[in-house]
Amino acid sequence: MIIDKTDNIYKYTSLGEKFQKAFSFITDPELLFLEPGRYEIDGEEVYALINEYVTKDKSEGQLEAHKKYIDVQYVAKGEELIAYAPSDGQKILSDYNEIKDVSFLEGGKSFIKIEQGMFAVFFPDELHMPGIKTVNNKSVKKVVVKIKA
Numbered sequence: 001m002i003i004d005k006t007d008n009i010y011k012y013t014s015l016g017e018k019f020q021k022a023f024s025f026i027t028d029p030e031l032l033f034l035e036p037g038r039y040e041i042d043g044e045e046v047y048a049l050i051n052e053y054v055t056k057d058k059s060e061g062q063l064e065a066h067k068k069y070i071d072v073q074y075v076a077k078g079e080e081l082i083a084y085a086p087s088d089g090q091k092i093l094s095d096y097n098e099i100k101d102v103s104f105l106e107g108g109k110s111f112i113k114i115e116q117g118m119f120a121v122f123f124p125d126e127l128h129m130p131g132i133k134t135v136n137n138k139s140v141k142k143v144v145v146k147i148k149a
Helices: 006-015 017-026 029-033
Strands: 002-005 037-042 046-054 063-065 069-077 079-085 091-097 102-106 110-115 118-122 127-132 139-148
Touching: 002 006, 006 017, 006 118, 017 037, 017 046, 017 069, 017 139, 029 069, 069 079, 069 110, 069 127, 079 139, 110 118, 127 139
Parallel strands: none
Antiparallel strands: 002 118, 037 046, 046 139, 063 102, 063 127, 069 118, 069 139, 079 110, 079 127, 091 102
């Protein structure tokens, strides 16, 4: 897991070409004007999902894990809490869905506040629960870049 501001993105370019493509996408100033939807960056190797939503209560969230893709989650507008937990015997709520590349779990976790201009990277099997409200429900514009592992 990595959490940082986009001001420090230069520190992570050594992660490879796919990450460089993801970071170029989330630092493009035109990003704020893009509508929600899926955006191709490099076919199925790297693509972005843009969403706008109102954050939810902790009780409404579930830990999720992926096997095929790394998530780069970038908050373009607003703020939210994202929970993190290392994969360590959590209770499985739904078996792995290979088509959606996700399984849902429950168990202990730690919350981190992600504000506008910050990003988080979750590698396969690193559990995370995004979209949780801070003090009040907030409107969030978020980009999740999926990088094939």
